Amino acid sequence: GIDLGKLLAKTGMVTLDPGFVNTASCSSGITYIDGDAGILRYRGYPIEQLAESSTFVEVSYLLIYGELPTQAQLDDFTDKIRRHTLLHEDLKRFFDGFPRDAHPMPVLSSAVSALSTFYQDSLNPFDDPQVEMSTIRLLAKLPTIAAYAYKKSVGQPFLYPDNSLGLVENFLRMTFGFPAEPYKVDPILTKALDQLFILHADHEQNCSTSTVRLVGSSQANMFASISAGINALFGPLHGGANQAVLEMLEGIRDSGGDVDTFVRKVKNKEDGVKLMGFGHRVYKNYDPRAAIIKKTADEVLGKLGGDDQLLGIAKALEERALSDDYFVERKLYPNVDFYTGLIYRAMGFPTRMFTVLFALGRLPGWIAHWREMMKDPATKIGRPRQVYVGSPERDYVAINER
Ligand code: ACO
Numbered sequence: 307g308i309d310l311g312k313l314l315a316k317t318g319m320v321t322l323d324p325g326f327v328n329t330a331s332c333s334s335g336i337t338y339i340d341g342d343a344g345i346l347r348y349r350g351y352p353i354e355q356l357a358e359s360s361t362f363v364e365v366s367y368l369l370i371y372g373e374l375p376t377q378a379q380l381d382d383f384t385d386k387i388r389r390h391t392l393l394h395e396d397l398k399r400f401f402d403g404f405p406r407d408a409h410p411m412p413v414l415s416s417a418v419s420a421l422s423t424f425y426q427d428s429l430n431p432f433d434d435p436q437v438e439m440s441t442i443r444l445l446a447k448l449p450t451i452a453a454y455a456y457k458k459s460v461g462q463p464f465l466y467p468d469n470s471l472g473l474v475e476n477f478l479r480m481t482f483g484f485p486a487e488p489y490k491v492d493p494i495l496t497k498a499l500d501q502l503f504i505l506h507a508d509h510e511q512n513c514s515t516s517t518v519r520l521v522g523s524s525q526a527n528m529f530a531s532i533s534a535g536i537n538a539l540f541g542p543l544h545g546g547a548n549q550a551v552l553e554m555l556e557g558i559r560d561s562g563g564d565v566d567t568f569v570r571k572v573k574n575k576e577d578g579v580k581l582m583g584f585g586h587r588v589y590k591n592y593d594p595r596a597a598i599i600k601k602t603a604d605e606v607l608g609k610l611g612g613d614d615q616l617l618g619i620a621k622a623l624e625e626r627a628l629s630d631d632y633f634v635e636r637k638l639y640p641n642v643d644f645y646t647g648l649i650y651r652a653m654g655f656p657t658r659m660f661t662v663l664f665a666l667g668r669l670p671g672w673i674a675h676w677r678e679m680m681k682d683p684a685t686k687i688g689r690p691r692q693v694y695v696g697s698p699e700r701d702y703v704a705i706n707e708r
Pocket residue numbers: 325542543544545547572579580581582583584585586587588636638641642643
């Protein structure tokens with residue numbers, strides 16, 4: 307067909323679209339979203355069905371390879387991941403260099419970036435076995451890296467992975483267990499975290515995935531590209547929102563629990579206050595992931611004994627916002643992160659680990675997009691144009707004449 311971009315560029319025309327509100331950067335066969343109808347599907351399968359019946363490892367396979375695995379394919383995939391969960395002892399030493407109070411997100415991105423120094427045998431983006439190797443290494447090692455980032459922050463010893471456990475169980479054990487003590491993984495916790503990972507696993511061209519694709523478009527290796535994606539996810543308007551939501555709820559609680567005053571502040575845009583966990587670029591309806599998570603929050607907090615006061619404030623905020631013209635007119639609904647923080651907290655994770663959990667969930671999506679892009683003959687290096695608004699030509703002035 308016609309390459310519209312090329313055609314316009316030839317005529318010297320440039321479209322200005324800050325934030326890419328209406329500009330597609332690629333075509334993709336991975337995830338479908340209908341933001342007006344509140345629909346999300348991975349490879350055609352509705353998110354509700356996957357959250358109900360699938361597992362995170364199976365969904366990872368689906369996103370990356372395009373089809374649900376047979377039992378033999380799933381066993382093989384699971385087994386390969388299991389065999390690569392260890393971190394090189396030299397890589398473990400990286401954690402010593404970070405300050406004790408380091409946020410775990412930059413620790414995570416630094417360690418992922420460092421993987422490209424340890425695995426120089428799997429960096430070629432066009433060699434299928436190498437791409438496969440990097441895929442497995444990342445899926446297997448990110449939970450270990452995330453658990454070590456946590457252990458470092460609390461000053462506890464690292465645990466080696468126990469490969470008799472599944473991916474999520476192993477992560478929970480390495481996070482909350484101690485070397486000398488047997489750790490019993492709570493099945494409620496495992497199932498809830500597995501489901502949260504499924505819900506975060508992909509969301510088409512969001513900020514971090516677009517970053518992975520943009521960096522990868524220069525033919526940078528998978529580790530480098532995904533390390534960049536982790537940094538993009540760190541921002542409070544993206545993955546950092548789950549941490550920001552909990553801090554917002556605590557702030558409301560600490561100032562007396564008055565939801566109305568807070569909502570008034572948001573509406574008046576006082577000090578740029580936003581209702582964190584609300585609004586989405588694409589969803590102009592209830593985020594289907596938030597609907598599932600709200601149910602999980604009730605169940606998990608009921609069983610694990612979460613903070614009822616904060617859940618109460620969250621529900622009151624939601625109710626208040628959904629009946630307020632400001633939010634109705636702007637089509638602002640709860641997004642995936644409005645309730646996740648409460649669940650993560652009930653599970654025992656400190657607030658600073660919330661975005662790391664998002665990264666663990668989003669990893670298969672990043673990998674799937676990176677791989678799809680590398681195989682797409684239409685891929686070119688990402689290089690947006692600009693509209694120049696700076697000074698017209700002028701002559702250099704010597705420093706003593708300025
Ligand atoms: N609270 C209050 N007002 C809001 C909010 C909010 N959370 N979100 C949007 N608005 C308002 C804007 O101020 C704007 O109002 P205006 O027309 O009077 O200026 C209007 O709604 C449209 O908002 P935009 O900022 O243009 O929407 P955009 O698509 O650029 O932003 C975003 C989407 C970044 C998610 C935004 O809604 C936001 O900041 N939400 C809070 C942070 C958050 O929860 N992020 C997580 C997103 S989901 C994820 O990454 C998992």
